[in-house]
Structure formats: C-alpha cells, structure tokens
Amino acid sequence: MIYIAYGVINQKTAPRYYIHDIDGYFDGYFEDSWMKNDIAKRAISEIDKSELIAPKVIESPILGQIPYSWISGGSKIIIMMNIAPDVIYDGDNLGDNCWPLFLELGKTKDIAISLSYFPQFDWIPGGLATSLDNGHIIHNFDEFADEFLSSSLDTREFDDIDWPIKIDTEKFKPDEIDF
Amino acid sequence: MLENGCFKKYRIYVIDEGRISVDDEIANLIKKSTLVYFIITTRKKLGKLNFSLNSVKQLVPDSNGVIHFKNYITLTRQTKPELIQSRIDYIIIEDSGKAKEWFKSLFRDSISIESPGNGKEQVCNLAKDRLKSYTNILLIFDECSFGACIEKLASLIFKFPNRITLLSDYKSWEYLILRSNFYRDKMTPYSVLSNEFEERYYENHLSELSRQSGRVLHIDHDNGGKLSKCYTDACCAYYGINNRECDIGLKGDDKFIAMFKGTEFENILIIAKRVS
Numbered sequence: 237m238i239y240i241a242y243g244v245i246n247q248k249t250a251p252r253y254y255i256h257d258i259d260g261y262f263d264g265y266f267e268d269s270w271m272k273n274d275i276a277k278r279a280i281s282e283i284d285k286s287e288l289i290a291p292k293v294i295e296s297p298i299l300g301q302i303p304y305s306w307i308s309g310g311s312k313i314i315i316m317m318n319i320a321p322d323v324i325y326d327g328d329n330l331g332d333n334c335w336p337l338f339l340e341l342g343k344t345k346d347i348a349i350s351l352s353y354f355p356q357f358d359w360i361p362g363g364l365a366t367s368l369d370n371g372h373i374i375h376n377f378d379e380f381a382d383e384f385l386s387s388s389l390d391t392r393e394f395d396d397i398d399w400p401i402k403i404d405t406e407k408f409k410p411d412e413i414d415f
Numbered sequence: 416m417l418e419n420g421c422f423k424k425y426r427i428y429v430i431d432e433g434r435i436s437v438d439d440e441i442a443n444l445i446k447k448s449t450l451v452y453f454i455i456t457t458r459k460k461l462g463k464l465n466f467s468l469n470s471v472k473q474l475v476p477d478s479n480g481v482i483h484f485k486n487y488i489t490l491t492r493q494t495k496p497e498l499i500q501s502r503i504d505y506i507i508i509e510d511s512g513k514a515k516e517w518f519k520s521l522f523r524d525s526i527s528i529e530s531p532g533n534g535k536e537q538v539c540n541l542a543k544d545r546l547k548s549y550t551n552i553l554l555i556f557d558e559c560s561f562g563a564c565i566e567k568l569a570s571l572i573f574k575f576p577n578r579i580t581l582l583s584d585y586k587s588w589e590y591l592i593l594r595s596n597f598y599r600d601k602m603t604p605y606s607v608l609s610n611e612f613e614e615r616y617y618e619n620h621l622s623e624l625s626r627q628s629g630r631v632l633h634i635d636h637d638n639g640g641k642l643s644k645c646y647t648d649a650c651c652a653y654y655g656i657n658n659r660e661c662d663i664g665l666k667g668d669d670k671f672i673a674m675f676k677g678t679e680f681e682n683i684l685i686i687a688k689r690v691s
Contacts, residue, residue: 244459247436309432328458353458354566356573378574385543385570389460 238342238365240327240374241397242387244352250394253405254350255316256326262312263305265408268292271304275318275341279311283333310334317347322404324394327351339363346401350392354384368397421447430455437461449610465612466562467586488569492583498685503580505549507542509535509556513634513642514588518555520647521671521687535560539567542579551578553686559586559613580686584679589617589636592646595674596665597632598624629661646670 245254255261268291270276280288284307286296292304299306310331317325318341327349330338335357341347343362359377366373367383374380416422421444428451435441437455442463445453455461471487493501503526508515511530519528529545531537538556545552561568572579585591593602601624609616618636625634632645650664650673651657665673671689675681684690 331458352460352566354570354573356569381570381574385539385567385574388540389567 237346238339239346239348239368239400240365240383241348241350241368241392241399242352242384243350243390243392245326245350245394246391251405252409253323253403253407254326254394255313255323255408256329258309258313258316258326258329259305261408262316266304270315270319273318275337276315278337279314279334280307282337283311283314283331284308314338314341317341318345320404320407321345321347322402323407324399324401324403325349328353330355332357336360336363339365348399348401350397351384352389354381366400368400417444419447420444421449422451423448425450427452427454429453430457432456432458437463439463446612449608452607460563460566462563464563465560465614467559467613468561468565468568469558471562471565487565488572490572490581490583493580495682495685498682499691501551501580501686503551503553503686505529505545505551506553506555507531507538507545509538509561510588512639514555516642517588517646521683521689523687535564539564539571542571543574546575546578551580553580553582555582555585557587557614558584559590559617582680582683582686587614587617589621589634591680592634592674593617593621593624594678594680596676596678597628597663597674599678628663631660632663646674649673 245256247256250256271288271291277288280286280294284294284296286294286302286307289295289301294302294304294307296302296306308331309329310333313325313329314334314337317338325347328351330349332355335355338347339360340363342364348368357377359380364373364375365380367387369383369387372379372383374383422428430437430453436459437445445451445464468488469486472484473487474482475485476482506518506522506526506528508518508528508530515528515530522528529541531541535556538554542552542554556564592598598621603620605613605616611619622633622635625632631643634643634646645661647670649668649670650666651661652664653668667673667676669689671687672684675684676690681690
C-alpha cells in the first residue's frame with residue numbers, strides 16, 4: 237500500500253531517514269545490488285527510456301552510455317523505494333511519468349511519502365493509496381484529485397505525522413569516523 | 416557578487432530542483448535583484464515568492480522529440496456564444512475590499528459573492544466546497560501573483576473542468592481598472608525593470624493615475640474606505656452635476672459598459688449580462 241501525507245515536510249527539522257535529496261542519497265549509498273532486479277530495469281526503461289546494461293552502466297538514446305548517477309531523480313527514487321521501503325520519501329521527486337510504476341510497486345510493498353504537488357498521470361488498474369490525512373483509500377485518479385484538493389498542503393513537522401510503516405531509523409546513518 | 420543583499424549584474428540564474436529551498440532570505444534576494452532572471456526548477460510550492468500563473472512553465476516534448484516551454488495550466492477561451500449561454504451562479508473573489516464591492520455592483524447584487532477569509536491560499540478550497548451547492552462558479556483572483564497556488568488550481572480544474580470560469584487576462588483588479596476606458600491610454604505597461612512586483616506595480620500605478628484624474632477618483636490600495644461611485648455609477652453629467660474635481664468622464668448611463676466597451680475585458684460585460 238502507498239501512504240500519502242499531503243504537504244511539505246519542514247526540512248530544517250526532518251530526520252535523516254526522510255529522503256528529500258534523492259541524488260545525494262542514491263549517489264552516495266549506491267550498491268550494485270540495487271540494480272539487480274526487475275523494478276530497476278523497468279524504472280530505467282519506462283521512466284528514462286533507457287536500458288540498464290550493467291549495474292553501473294546505462295545506455296541512453298540521447299546521451300549514450302552514462303553512469304548510474306546520471307539517471308533521473310524519478311528512476312532513482314523508485315529504485316530506492318524498492319530496496320529501502322523502511323524510510324520515508326519526499327514524493328515530490330516522483331514526476332508524472334513515475335506514478336504508474338510507483339503504484340505498481342505499492343501493490344507489493346508498503347511505501348510512505350509526503351506530497352505537495354499535483355501529478356497528472358493515468359492511474360493503473362488495481363492501484364491503491366491511502367491518505368494519511370484522513371485514512372481515505374484512493375482507488376482512482378478522480379479520488380486522488382479529490383484528496384489533493386481537500387488537503388491544506390501546509391508545511392508540516394515530520395514527527396507530527398503518524399507514519400504507518402516501521403521506519404528503520406538506523407538506515408543511511410553516516411559511518412562513524414575513527415580519528 | 417552581492418551588493419546590499421541583491422545581485423547587481425544582468426544574469427540568469429538557474430536554481431535546480433531541491434538544491435535551494437526558497438526561504439525568506441532567498442525570496443528577498445530574488446525580489447530585490449531586479450536585473451536578474453531566476454529559473455527555478457521545482458515541484459515544491461514557492462509560497463514565499465510573488466509570481467504569476469503564466470510564469471509557471473513545463474517542458475513538453477512534441478512528436479518530433481523537440482521540447483517546448485508550455486504554460487503549466489492550459490485554459491480554453493470561451494467563444495462569445497458560449498459566454499452568452501453561460502450561467503454563473505456563484506462568485507468567489509480573492510479580494511475582500513474595493514474589488515469585491517466593484518464586482519458586486521457589476522453583477523447588480525444578483526449573484527452571491529464570497530471572499531475566503533485568508534486570501535489566495537483558500538480560494539480553491541472554498542471553490543471546492545461551494546461546488547457542492549452551486550453549478551458554475553466564477554473564480555476571480557490576481558493572476559499576477561497566483562503562481563504559488565497553481566497546483567491547487569490545476570487539481571480544481573481537473574476535477575471540475577466545466578464548472579469553473581476564470582476571467583481571461585485578469586492580472587489583478589487594479590490592472591482591470593487600468594485597462595478600462597478611464598486609464599488605458601495613459602497606462603504604462605509593467606516591466607521587469609519596474610523595481611517592484613507586478614501586483615504592487617499596478618496598485619501604485621492606479622493610485623498615481625487616479626489621483627491625477629481628480630480627488631474623487633483616487634484609489635489607494637493601502638487605504639481602506641469605500642470605492643468611489645465614479646467606478647460604478649454614471650458620470651456626474653448624467654445627474655446634472657457639474658463636477659470640477661474630475662478630469663475624466665465617460666459617456667453612457669451604464670458605467671460598466673462605458674468602462675469596458677471596446678477593451679480587452681469587454682467579455683465581463685457579457686458574463687455579467689450587461690450586454691448580449
């Protein structure tokens with residue numbers, strides 16, 4: 237299930253396990269294993285219209301062979317959500333073209349995001365999301381628009397939201413530096 | 416590079432997605448740097464900035480793969496027959512002062528007009544709520560400063576595509592009055608070098624032009640008070656009054672027709688059923 241908290245999370249007080257800077261996290265923590273699955277292949281194909289050649293190499297029709305760090309923010313967030321669903325993501329990193337695959341991913345995993353913009357896309361059959369503002373279950377794009385329109389989109393504190401997933405607060409913690 | 420808290424050279428700065436959050440400090444810098452264009456790529460709401468609906472663009476590829484800049488919201492203009500057929504049954508206006516008063520007179524108090532208590536942020540929420548009871552709502556907001564609310568407007572238009580009417584090119588009420596037959600020949604168009612935000616520019620420009628035209632016509636945005644009847648009622652000559660405090664006058668006993676006949680805003684006369 238996908239869980240959506242509408243609004244902007246206050247960056248100044250958000251914890252490290254709220255993934256806002258997708259490039260920073262993806263590029264910094266990348267492991268080859270993240271690319272060895274069907275979702276990574278589909279993200280690069282469906283979102284970036286490119287082909288995954290090897291974990292660190294992508295063939296782009298425009299740019300030629302590019303490193304993993306050059307793929308779009310949309311592909312990066314989908315790949316990370318698949319690998320690490322136990323943190324919270326800034327859903328504003330998901331462009332319109334990412335939502336069908338995101339909903340697909342939500343069929344098998346629990347993923348929670350914040351969302352402050354109105355993506356426009358074709359809802360996939362069987363796709364489901366839950367509004368964390370009121371618990372409404374969203375079954376189609378019409379309901380999705382309705383929930384967005386009803387939300388206040390205010391700036392919110394991360395800790396004020398009752399995130400329904402078990403968050404791994406140790407994930408993406410910087411390594412201790414031994415001087 | 417920075418002098419007195421702003422950029423002083425002609426430049427274009429691109430702020431890429433997520434790299435800088437536009438807080439009060441950055442917003443002030445952008446506001447003061449009148450020589451600079453800022454291109455901000457983001458999906459976040461930029462509530463600290465005052466920018467127009469039309470300055471929000473999206474990149475859209477065409478069938479040849481060429482990417483174009485397109486307005487984020489594409490609106491369709493109604494034809495004259497469609498406007499004549501249209502039936503507005505409720506009006507929501509962002510402004511609560513003189514603009515609201517003026518629109519009430521334009522519609523002859525025949526349609527309810529409501530302003531949300533807390534300004535532009537609530538315009539779309541109020542519209543959504545009122546659409547439970549009304550069929551066609553006219554939304555009047557200052558287009559030149561409504562950019563930060565564009566996501567809400569997009570979702571409202573998606574949800575109720577045929578039940579929302581917007582006034583084309585309505586940048587603000589002051590702009591509307593400046594483009595009327597009272598002032599349009601004297602009006603100086605807004606320029607980015609004007610050293611102030613577009614909304615403020617129109618407020619100041621109208622204040623200046625209306626003051627020059629006579630004490631009774633003066634419109635001061637920052638000063639409350641009632642709107643002069645000069646903007647709603649026929650000119651003094653129609654009441655047999657010789658008014659020496661006014662330099663301008665318009666022919667016709669319907670002031671709204673006199674103000675907008677032949678202007679780019681002539682269509683509001685049709686919407687208000689003053690002409691057909």
